[in-house]
Amino acid sequence: MSDSPTQNTEDALLEEAQTCGTLRRFAIFSKLSGPGWLQGAVTLGGGSLAGALFLGVLAGPHLLWLQPLAVICGIILLGAIGYVTLSTERQPVDTISQHVSPVLAIAWILGTIVANLVFGVPQFALATATVMQNLVPSLNGSESAPWVIGVILAVVGFIVVRQYESGGSGVRTFELVLKILVGVVVVSFLAVAVMIIGSGQLHIGSVLAGFVPSLSQFTEPTAPLAEAAAATGANEGIWRGIIADQQRDRMLAAAGAAVGINMTFLLPFTLLRRGWTRRHRGLAIFDLSLGLFIPFVVATTCLVIAAGNQFYNRTDDVIGKDGAIIANMAGSYNASADKFLGIQSSPAYVAADSPEAKAMVRAALPESDRRLAAMLASRDAGQLARTLQPLLGKTGANLIFGVGVFAMAVSTIIMMGLMNAAALGALFRKFNDRKIFLIGASMPLILGIFAPVIWTGASRAALAIPASVTAVTLGPIAYFTFLLLMNSKGALGEHQPKGGARWLWNGLMAFATTLATLASVWALNSKGLPGQIGLVGLLLLAVFGLAGFIKRRSAS
Numbered sequence: 001m002s003d004s005p006t007q008n009t010e011d012a013l014l015e016e017a018q019t020c021g022t023l024r025r026f027a028i029f030s031k032l033s034g035p036g037w038l039q040g041a042v043t044l045g046g047g048s049l050a051g052a053l054f055l056g057v058l059a060g061p062h063l064l065w066l067q068p069l070a071v072i073c074g075i076i077l078l079g080a081i082g083y084v085t086l087s088t089e090r091q092p093v094d095t096i097s098q099h100v101s102p103v104l105a106i107a108w109i110l111g112t113i114v115a116n117l118v119f120g121v122p123q124f125a126l127a128t129a130t131v132m133q134n135l136v137p138s139l140n141g142s143e144s145a146p147w148v149i150g151v152i153l154a155v156v157g158f159i160v161v162r163q164y165e166s167g168g169s170g171v172r173t174f175e176l177v178l179k180i181l182v183g184v185v186v187v188s189f190l191a192v193a194v195m196i197i198g199s200g201q202l203h204i205g206s207v208l209a210g211f212v213p214s215l216s217q218f219t220e221p222t223a224p225l226a227e228a229a230a231a232t233g234a235n236e237g238i239w240r241g242i243i244a245d246q247q248r249d250r251m252l253a254a255a256g257a258a259v260g261i262n263m264t265f266l267l268p269f270t271l272l273r274r275g276w277t278r279r280h281r282g283l284a285i286f287d288l289s290l291g292l293f294i295p296f297v298v299a300t301t302c303l304v305i306a307a308g309n310q311f312y313n314r315t316d317d318v319i320g321k322d323g324a325i326i327a328n329m330a331g332s333y334n335a336s337a338d339k340f341l342g343i344q345s346s347p348a349y350v351a352a353d354s355p356e357a358k359a360m361v362r363a364a365l366p367e368s369d370r371r372l373a374a375m376l377a378s379r380d381a382g383q384l385a386r387t388l389q390p391l392l393g394k395t396g397a398n399l400i401f402g403v404g405v406f407a408m409a410v411s412t413i414i415m416m417g418l419m420n421a422a423a424l425g426a427l428f429r430k431f432n433d434r435k436i437f438l439i440g441a442s443m444p445l446i447l448g449i450f451a452p453v454i455w456t457g458a459s460r461a462a463l464a465i466p467a468s469v470t471a472v473t474l475g476p477i478a479y480f481t482f483l484l485l486m487n488s489k490g491a492l493g494e495h496q497p498k499g500g501a502r503w504l505w506n507g508l509m510a511f512a513t514t515l516a517t518l519a520s521v522w523a524l525n526s527k528g529l530p531g532q533i534g535l536v537g538l539l540l541l542a543v544f545g546l547a548g549f550i551k552r553r554s555a556s
Contacts, residue, residue: 014279029286034175035270036284036291038415039078041178042263043071043296044185045412046126047119049381049405051250052300056307057379058246061202062222064210066251067258067300068293073512074259075288078267080482080509082284085268087495089277092268093426096481099491101548104481107541111474112265112423116444118467119260120416124150124448125455126381127409133382134402146452153413154445161417161441164273165434171273174418181411182295186302188404193302195391202309210304218248224313228375232368238343239372246376249526252519258296261474262419269422269431278495299404310387311379317387318374325374332377337362340373381405413448417441469527469534476520477541479513484549 010032017028048067055063081092088095097105128149132139139145164174196202221229221243229239271284311317318329325333341349341361352358365373381401388397417440424440425431447454485491486505497505520538524531 033287036287037179039292040182040295041411042415046122052303053307056304057311059222060308060312061206061210065213068297070258071296076508076512084485086281095491099488101544103544109427112262115262115471116416116420120444120448121451121455123409123412124451130402130406134398150449154449157414157417157445160414165437181407184407185404186295186299189299189302193305196309228372252522261471264478266419315371315374336377337373416444420444469530472520472523473534473538476517479516483509
């Protein structure tokens with residue numbers, strides 16, 4: 001059997017899968033898988049890394065159940081998108097325009113382009129920082145290195161995406177490259193987690209217990225942090241509120257962010273590019289499970305385990321033995337302490353009108369408050385790698401962890417190019433135009449080269465806030481749109497789910513849509529005026545979609 005089966009051999013394998021045993025069917029589906037791995041390459045990026053680190057810092061292993069639940073909701077949506085795409089054998093953007101609303105179709109395309117252009121930039125920054133801090137430390141401090149690394153990343157990304165555009169074996173070669181990158185991510189972080197558990201630093205029982213959902217975490221700190229809050233005496237209520245708010249924010253953010261708006265646009269493009277049809281619907285669901293769910297859950301679980309073991313309920317990486325704040329953690333600690341002081345509104349802090357005055361107020365905090373502020377201080381991948389050095393050795397920590405993070409960033413950079421190429425083709429209604437494809441692919445890659453000046457200070461906020469609002473607004477709209485399409489006889493015809501299958505699809509989609517909407521509303525509420533604009537946009541798009549769906553269904 002060929003490693004790169006042609007369409008004819010794929011069809012023959014699918015026929016065999018209908019009658020063979022379970023193990024043989026698993027082997028066949030694994031061989032034919034591909035688009036799902038591309039989804040895994042997108043979602044295993046800097047956002048997943050930051051989210052997993054934050055969960056580990058905040059709750060240790062207690063929130064391990066959260067990200068699997070979040071990605072399950074995303075897979076429900078992607079499963080519906082795959083079903084609609086393969087049942088109609090056409091691009092969903094056309095199906096949405098015809099059976100729901102052209103406004104939603106255009107919003108979907110533009111939202112994807114915005115997400116690709118803006119959120120591709122921090123992936124360049126992450127990859128560059130990993131090279132300079134972990135893989136080639138001699139470059140640390142170099143002013144030219146970020147630009148050189150950025151150009152190399154952009155060129156490599158363009159070459160790989162161009163391979164996809166060539167079609168045929170190029171598509172499968174592209175998928176193989178991304179499978180390897182995803183595999184490197186998973187193996188790297190799995191190795192770290194296995195070493196931590198094997199060293200006896202973490203009991204496997206506490207890891208397994210972390211997969212049991214606990215809704216009390218929406219409102220209550222975990223037990224160790226609750227004890228730390230109680231130790232602050234009169235300030236316990238403030239700290240418990242801060243911890244609960246952070247847990248709730250992270251839980252809702254994870255519920256809405258495991259699958260981004262650009263990922264929803266990518267899936268149908270890659271399914272049709274592979275030549276998949278109605279006969280591949282079962283394979284498409286398996287593909288998402290193998291290529292997205294398993295790598296995402298394994299990698300993020302290992303990251304949460306590593307971060308929780310090194311940072312959860314600990315202060316030794318923030319507060320030195322002499323009681324002073326360690327220099328490279330001062331910014332994170334100050335932000336954590338200032339949040340508490342701002343809520344407490346002590347006269348001294350309110351009167352502090354200079355950085356020096358605020359520093360004096362922080363220094364005067366009781367030891368129990370300083371410790372809790374240190375526990376909640378945010379950490380990044382570089383800090384995690386440094387804390388793993390006693391376990392893995394300096395070279396081992398930098399290499400194992402650095403390779404995983406670098407593969408994370410590079411795979412996402414490549415996929416940003418592919419997603420933007422697909423979206424630009426859809427915008428101009430030229431899905432197979434080579435020139436449009438290559439222009440679209442190059443846009444986020446060229447922008448990423450300028451990460452050293454774009455993804456910093458005021459310019460970072462100016463880009464990230466509107467892009468985040470756009471993505472968060474359109475997320476639940478994608479769920480809602482495909483919930484409507486799964487119930488559209490005009491769109492699906494004889495392939496519309498019936499009986500128990502229809503009830504199952506509607507139940508799953510309603511559950512996932514509700515969670516995504518709650519997460520979106522919560523996130524938008526925290527973004528001030530831009531968030532309020534996003535809420536209005538969310539409502540208007542939902543109205544446009546529902547009205548258009550009802551009108552078109554009545555007409556048919």
